[in-house]
Amino acid sequence: MTSSPLYRVGKACVVFALLFSYSVCLAQHLSHTEFNFRNDNDLYLFNKQDQYYTNGVFFSIRKTVDSTSLSTNEANRIWGVTIGQKMYNAYTANIRYIEEVDRPITAYLFLAANLDRYFERERLFSVTAEIGTIGQRALGKQFQESIHKAFRLYDIAGWQYQLKNAFGIDATTRYGGLLYRNPTQWFDISGQVAATLGLNHTGFAIAPSFRFGRINPLHQSVYTSSRLQVRGNTVAKELFLYYSPRLHFVGYDATLQGGMFLRDKGPVTHTPARWVWYNQVGMMYAKNALSLHFQYIFYTKEVPGMFFRHRYGSVGMGYRF
Template sequence: MIHNLYNVGRAVTSTLLLFSFSYFLGFAQPLPRAELNFRSDNDLYLFNKQDQYYTNGIFLNIRKVADSTRLSPKEVNRLWGLTVGQKMYNAYTAQIRYIEEVDRPITAYLFVAADLDRYFANESVLSFTIELGTIGQRALGRQFQEGIHKVLNLYDIAGWEYQLKNAAGVDASVRYGGLLYRNPARWLDLSAHAEAILGLNHTGLSVAPTLRLGRVNPLYQSVYTSSRLQVHGTTANRELFFYYTPQLRFVGYDATLQGGMFLHDKGPVTHSPSRWVLYNQFGFAYANRAITLRMQYIFYSKEVPGMFFRHRYGSIGMGYRF
């Protein structure tokens, strides 16, 4: 009798301990409702020892799930985002001695952007972005590049005295895309998107298909579309895939090449852009419940017809969901 009571007591105690542990684990690891992302672009990631054209980009982004009661009947996910970033542009080298060497205008572009991304059950995605940015000395390009070179004990830079004049502007963009094909085994798919942007800093159109190979999720739950956060509190499956995205872009206006739209004196050197620019992007992406890792290689045709070279750079990104 005592032995049976002892066994029952042990079973009850074990069950209570297991329940308590499971409850604590669930409490300690709630489903993520926000995401913090960091991305760095640099041509030095290709180990080519150059500071050329689009030479550096740094971005900090935070994303948050929207109110699930606001979703339309066909909408399965909706996220808000806020990004702060800086892009830096040199000529063909960061050691410009003469103004005739400036084959691409020198400037930085400092901006803040807010976006709303809507994801639908048929795997289409609709995004809206509004962005406030500035070029010129206010974009802090010279200070940032000189500081990095001093910290890393790199060569002295020259040429920022030829940078574009200060100009600020607002841009608005809309992007729409969706799934075109996925094989039955779900390790290969093809999607595409188009984007239109209109504003004082940038105006243009672009279209891009994307091929993904590997362990992929639907476009409303994927690291590729920045949608691993889920408005209904579910957890997206782990992902690991390779992707390739060619992009054709029509450039209507680019303030980093042409200077401020309404400035009379735009700077010592401006250039008219190539109207059509072709980008090629190869990358790998990994994501689990909390972490995202991405690596990309991008090369593209000349932004300005008279540029000495075409350009390429690398990009690394990390994200944490909480």
């Protein structure tokens, strides 16, 4: 007996639905793409200030590479693209006189691409290329005004003293790895060194890191942005606290000194402190497709003549699919 066209269509729909459901479940199990969002702001400390590095907004997409491209000792490899904006004020966003500008005012708008390689013995190597601009083209004034209007905050003033427009390209390399992990695997120490050479930023940094809690290997951890897995390995849940001090040598910083090749860099520029000490304390959680990140950062003065040292909070979220 020949089946009716309606029956055949219905059967095809059922088969398609089953195949689609299977593919969705498989995609959820084998995530190869990750979307990340991060926001830095000193308002997270509930101190009602817009000081120095006052806001940062970052969006990124990360993807795994083809597993056949891995070397024999390589556990994972991920590439990513990030677009972001950092905003810098003086000691307040309500500057009336140029003498009050103790840190140059500017935003920094950038686009970056990176490739991160993770090795079997918990070593990692990363390269990043970044193009960015300071000055009016970085849209700092417009973004800060819109935030203050949306949240009914005070009127801002002082952007007439911001740095002049300047584009630049930077390249950064990072290398790090595991130094120690206790036998029960709830505590470890790792280290990382980074060097940047370019027109916007030049310098190097060294940073040990201490993790406490439910932690994964460095090639499978939210801490190193490596929960995506090239080979589709299952990654365990993570929940841990961490502390990372960082010593940073500043060779050149366009957000303080203006465009490297400009004669007229802006109404106020400053020579940076050559050594800046950062302290980062935070918590990370990751399970299945979701990651959450909370962080507190405080550091020494970027410019010797700044009125205050600075601190801010950071929140982030990642979703894998």
